[in-house]
Amino acid sequence: MRILTVGGGGREHAAVEALYRSGAEIYSVMKNANPGIIRRAKGCKLINERLIDDICEFAIEHDVRYAFIGPEAPLDIGLVDALEHIGVKCASPTKGAAMIETSKSFMRRLMTKYEIEGNIAYSVFRTPEIAEKYLLSLDTEVVVKPVGLTGGKGVKVQGEQINGHEETMAYVREVLSGAGDDDGVIIEEKVVGEEFSQMVFVDGKRILPMPLVQDHKRAYEGDVGPNTGGMGSYSDANHLLPFIPAEARDKALEILQRIVDALGEEGYPYRGPMYGQFMLTRTGPKLIEINARFGDPEAMNVLPILESNFHNLVKDMALGKLKEDSVKFKNLATVCKYVVPKGYGEESESGHEIMVDEKGIRDCGAEIFYANVDERDGRLFTGTSRSIGIVGIAETIEEAERRCEAALTFVRGEGIWVRHDIGKNEVIQKKMDRIMNLLS
Ligand code: AMP
Ligand code: GLY
Numbered sequence: 001m002r003i004l005t006v007g008g009g010g011r012e013h014a015a016v017e018a019l020y021r022s023g024a025e026i027y028s029v030m031k032n033a034n035p036g037i038i039r040r041a042k043g044c045k046l047i048n049e050r051l052i053d054d055i056c057e058f059a060i061e062h063d064v065r066y067a068f069i070g071p072e073a074p075l076d077i078g079l080v081d082a083l084e085h086i087g088v089k090c091a092s093p094t095k096g097a098a099m100i101e102t103s104k105s106f107m108r109r110l111m112t113k114y115e116i117e118g119n120i121a122y123s124v125f126r127t128p129e130i131a132e133k134y135l136l137s138l139d140t141e142v143v144v145k146p147v148g149l150t151g152g153k154g155v156k157v158q159g160e161q162i163n164g165h166e167e168t169m170a171y172v173r174e175v176l177s178g179a180g181d182d183d184g185v186i187i188e189e190k191v192v193g194e195e196f197s198q199m200v201f202v203d204g205k206r207i208l209p210m211p212l213v214q215d216h217k218r219a220y221e222g223d224v225g226p227n228t229g230g231m232g233s234y235s236d237a238n239h240l241l242p243f244i245p246a247e248a249r250d251k252a253l254e255i256l257q258r259i260v261d262a263l264g265e266e267g268y269p270y271r272g273p274m275y276g277q278f279m280l281t282r283t284g285p286k287l288i289e290i291n292a293r294f295g296d297p298e299a300m301n302v303l304p305i306l307e308s309n310f311h312n313l314v315k316d317m318a319l320g321k322l323k324e325d326s327v328k329f330k331n332l333a334t335v336c337k338y339v340v341p342k343g344y345g346e347e348s349e350s351g352h353e354i355m356v357d358e359k360g361i362r363d364c365g366a367e368i369f370y371a372n373v374d375e376r377d378g379r380l381f382t383g384t385s386r387s388i389g390i391v392g393i394a395e396t397i398e399e400a401e402r403r404c405e406a407a408l409t410f411v412r413g414e415g416i417w418v419r420h421d422i423g424k425n426e427v428i429q430k431k432m433d434r435i436m437n438l439l440s
Contacts, residue, residue, distance in 0.1 A: 002027060003314065004059050004088065005041075006049055006079065007070025008034040010338070010371035010389035011296035014303040015068060016040050017369070018310035027062045029055050032383055036370035049074050052082045059088050068092060068272075068314050072149055075292055076102045089318035093292045096268040100259065101292035104186050105147050111287065114262040118255040118278070118287040121189035131172045131185060135165065141190040144168060146175045148183045155227050158190060193281035194435045195288070196244050197233070197298050198252040200276075201313060203322040204269040207257050211239035211305070211329055212249060213298040215277075219345035221421040226345040229386060232337040232422035234397055235301040239329060242397070242428055243435040244280055252278050252285045259290065271317050273299075282438055297336045300369050300389045305330040332393050335400040335423035337408060338371070339388040342417045348384040352415035356380065356388065366392045366407035387416065397423055 001024055005016055008030025019026055020040040028041040031048050038044055045058045050073060059067065067083050069075055069092035078095035099106040111119040124147060125131035135142070141158040156162045156171050175185040196214050200207040215233040219225035236242060240249055256276050263270045275291040275298065294303075303310065307328040316322045341348040354373060361368045372385035388411055392404030401423035408418060421427050 001025065001066065001311065001315070002062060002064040003311070004029065004055075004062075004064040004067040004083075005037070005070065006030070006055065006067070006074055008032045008037060008372070009070060009296055010369040010386065011294050011299040012070035013037050013369040013371070014300045014389075015070060015294065015310070018303045018306055019068070019314070022309040022311035024311040027058065027064055029058060032372055033375045034370045034373065035375040035380065036368070038375070050077055052077065052079050055079060056082055056086055059083060060086060064088060066091065066314055066318055070293060072098065072101055072291065072293055076149060089315075090271065091314040091317040092272040093270050094268065097263055097270040098292040099268070100263060100270070100274075100290045102149055103147055104145060104289070105184070107290055108186070110259065110262050110266070114258060114265070116255060116258045116262065117251070118285055120191055120286050122186055124184050124186050125172070126176065126184045128169065128173050128176055131176075131187060132169055134187065135168060135172075142168070143188045143190050144171050144175065145186050145188065146178070146183060147186050161226065191279050191281050191286045191288075193279040193286070193438060194243055194431055195277065195279050196241055196252075197295050198249065198256065198276045198278060199295060199298060199302065200253070200256050200274050201317055201322060201327060202260055202270050202272060202274050203317045204271050204320040205260065205264065206322045207253065207260055207274070208322055208324075208327040209253055210302045210327075211235045212241045212244055213295065213301045214241055215295060215298060216419060216422050219419075221419055228340075228345040230295065230297050230338070231340065231419040232335070233295075233297045233301050234335040234400070234423040235333060236397055237331045237333045237395060239331070243432045248280050248285050252276055255285065255287060271320070273317075280435065297338055297389055300336045300367075300391050301334040302329065304367050304391060304393060305332050305334060332395065333397045333400045334391055334393050335397060335404045336389050336391040337404055337418050337420070337422050338386045339390065339408070339411050339416050339418050340386045341382045341384065342415045344384075344386065344417065349415045350382050350384045352382045352413055354380045354382055354387060354411065354413035354416060357410040360410035361390065361407040364392070364407040364410070365394060365403040366390055368407070382413070382415065397428065398425055
């Protein structure tokens with residue numbers, strides 16, 4: 001079966017690898033020349049992923065029947081609606097259903113309307129003066145976010161990236177000055193706890209869970225510095241996390257099921273992978289954000305250990321036919337660390353050559369997923385976003401981390417940066433101590 005994939009990052013390389021493994025004939029659209037995707041695809045088109053007409057033309061030219069869209073930007077402008085219009089079934093949400101990610105105010109209002117647990121206090125503003133009045137009336141810390149898409153970088157947390165009233169207002173003004181007609185600024189209650197990612201496969205109605213993953217958004221070791229798209233992530237062999245009990249996972253799944261039900265009620269049936277980013281707090285899991293897609297890097301944790309045929313899963317999601325036993329994952333732990341350009345999160349230094357020994361990486365028991373790199377004349381160059389994901393896979397997180405680190409020595413170049421603390425024992429132990437404290 002022929003399938004169209006859109007996107008050229010690590011998440012999409014992981015999806016393409018899983019599709020290839022399950023026998024799909026792949027046609028890919030992406031903006032960068034991702035060597036991992038190019039080698040698996042029968043046909044490629046290197047164009048901007050927002051060029052809907054060109055993507056539809058490519059789909060018609062290759063007579064593809066199904067599509068999987070990796071990144072959020074094409075979802076936001078209705079690529080799925082256009083593809084479905086020409087008869088291509090998509091395992092990704094329409095523009096309407098993707099609002100669950102593309103509009104943070106839509107997401108919060110939906111949760112309020114359907115009285116879904118896990119919501120937090122929030123307010124949306126379009127003028128700085130009213131936002132200021134609201135801020136002055138509060139005596140708790142807040143988080144400031146643009147309402148629309150931010151590429152994971154537009155969130156500022158009081159006490160972390162912004163301090164005090166003046167800095168907070170300066171950021172509110174900055175967001176509002178860049179906002180389009182439908183956008184605005186959302187000011188949320190700052191919740192405290194431990195974060196986890198619960199992703200699910202969705203077919204319009206039914207959800208089927210993936211293993212829990214913890215991502216690391218901050219650019220620097222010790223979880224400090226600017227927020228990024230995610231520097232690395234890990235998952236455990238039992239599909240929970242060492243500090244997230246099964247009850248919290250079950251509650252998160254209940255919240256996601258209710259969101260899928262609510263979207264259906266609103267006339268936006270949701271198909272495709274959905275990603276809930278939660279914070280486990282003293283009063284249970286709170287929803288930080290929903291993404292209308294796989295997480296990146298999280299996709300690189302779960303797809304390599306997916307036992308089921310991903311190609312069939314894509315079809316089942318697109319056709320609304322997921323069954324209880326459609327999804328099975330191996331009981332293995334994974335640790336993913338992203339190699340990124342120096343300065344990533346603030347100002348990336350791009351265009352540096354990066355050297356990779358794939359055999360060396362595999363011999364360590366790790367996998368490589370190419371992301372925002374460009375292949376030119378057989379050489380690899382970094383872009384401004386994350387470059388390469390290295391994923392160690394083993395029976396335990398400790399061993400997966402060791403394999404990931406060993407494999408990272410086979411990626412070389414000037415101008416690259418890795419957060420080595422991700423998945424280390426002592427870091428996980430600290431999180432366990434913190435959550436014990438919080439919940440006791
Ligand atoms: P996001 O881009 O929404 O994933 O947010 C980036 C990071 O900001 C998250 O990983 C959280 O650590 C933090 N964050 C976002 N919203 C909140 C909130 N309401 N309370 C506390 N931290 C938050
Ligand atoms: N891992 C964060 C994201 O995909 O947005």
